[in-house]
Amino acid sequence: MANLLSIEALEADKAFAQRQLEILPANPWGTARLMWEQRLAELTRQIETAQVSTATCAxxxxxxxxxxxxxxxxxxxxxxxxxxxxxxxxxxxxxxxxxxxxxxxxxxxxxxxxxxxxxxxxxxxxxxxxxxxxxxxxxxxxxxxxxxxxxxxxxxxxxxxxxxxxxxxxxxxxxxxxxxxxxxxxxxxxxxxxxxxxxxxxxxxxxxxxxxxxxxxxxxxDVEVQEESVTLDGVLLGVLPDAQTFELEVKDRDGVLKGSATDDLVDKYVADQAFKEKLLLKPVKAFLRYTRTFRSSKLLREQVTLENLEPRLEG
Known part of the structure; x- marks a missing residue:
């Protein structure tokens, strides 16, 4: 059972035991009082154990x-x-x-x-x-x-x-x-x-x-996620498999375009050496997806994902 829920249930039982002790006569030798005191002590022990020992699984x-x-x-x-x-x-x-x-x-x-x-x-x-x-x-x-x-x-x-x-x-x-x-x-x-x-x-x-x-x-x-497919000409500087990111030098643009790469593209890039050699540090046509998150029409975030690549013949 979820740990916090277990503690909540134990705390509820403990509160009930405490109420039972409060309404009992003051006789310290009463059987009922002894029973509830033992119950209270056991619940207290279980709560302390639950607070320090949580399960490692979800x-x-x-x-x-x-x-x-x-x-x-x-x-x-x-x-x-x-x-x-x-x-x-x-x-x-x-x-x-x-x-x-x-x-x-x-x-x-x-x-x-x-x-x-x-x-x-x-x-x-x-x-x-x-x-x-x-x-x-x-x-x-x-x-x-x-x-x-x-x-x-x-x-x-x-x-x-x-x-x-x-x-x-x-x-x-x-x-x-x-x-x-x-x-x-x-x-x-x-x-x-x-x-x-x-x-x-x-x-x-x-x-x-x-x-x-x-x-x-x-x-x-008010939050809206929009997607746009874009094709850009550029030079592939690399795909980083561990980070699943890419770097692309885009034609007629300053700076390097960076973003994430899809799982399928990364898998092919790693497994297919010929595919990699045709693209790395060479002119390419990059197929990208721009994902933009808006709230009340205000842009909050833009995510660029590289979905595919193919060699580009310069002419």
Missing amino acids: SVALIFDGLPVVGQGDIRLDFSTDALATYQKIIAASLATLNDQQIATKGKIKGAERSKLYIRDIVRGSMGFILEELSLPQTDMFDTPLKKAVERATGFLASLNTATDEDFNVTIDAAAPRLISAVQKFTKVLKDAGATAKIVGAEQKIILGLDDINRLSNRLT
């Missing part, structure tokens, strides 16, 4: 309320399916950006299969799901990349939710368009359904009430 609780939830045990299937699917997209984008690599705004994310979360359990006493990654047979000493991605995603949502208007622009400016798009879809699902959400991980948590969701969704509605 675990997060998504708890919903509002119009799609009836009582404490029923939730609309269409809503839960959409909410979980769009949340998974957030995690996939978060994992892909862990190493600050740029990712395509559309299409399959490379390594997305490593971001998969699975429903491990439901949250007792409310309507929610415990999502976890498939744990390895051995116990890792360090947090898995997926756990880092889950905690990072929760922190990103929290920062968007509490940011001032200026800080919101800064946060959007620094984020990958693919991540922004995923968050847009998730908040739209919540808003359209009239739902609230509580996301509790091992280290981070966020509570999104109706006001929070409406404000966040309205803010994100």
Whole structure:
């Protein structure tokens, strides 16, 4: 179970035990008092243990309320399916950006299969799901990349939710368009359904009430991601496989154009020596995609991605 959620449950049990002790007679030898004192001591021990020992694998609780939830045990299937699917997209984008690599705004994310979360359990006493990654047979000493991605995603949502208007622009400016798009879809699902959400991980948590969701969704509605395909003539100075970046000296332009390169292009550049020799330090035709993020028609970020190359005959 997500660590913070476990601690919350233990704290609630501890508060209940304390209340039972307060209403009991003052007799120090009463059996009931001894029982509750032992229970209180055990809960205190469990809380202290949970606070210092967190799991290294990803675990997060998504708890919903509002119009799609009836009582404490029923939730609309269409809503839960959409909410979980769009949340998974957030995690996939978060994992892909862990190493600050740029990712395509559309299409399959490379390594997305490593971001998969699975429903491990439901949250007792409310309507929610415990999502976890498939744990390895051995116990890792360090947090898995997926756990880092889950905690990072929760922190990103929290920062968007509490940011001032200026800080919101800064946060959007620094984020990958693919991540922004995923968050847009998730908040739209919540808003359209009239739902609230509580996301509790091992280290981070966020509570999104109706006001929070409406404000966040309205803010994100003002964010627009535009794409433009451009072909430029230039000289390829290099493709850096580890960083998945490129450098291109563009004809009739000052300076060197830099940006990210697609996974497919990098793979071919590394594996096909003949392809590389035809292009490196030679005239090329570069097929690029410009991705621009706007908020209220103001440009916040521009991302350049090299999608393909071909030799260019100068004449």
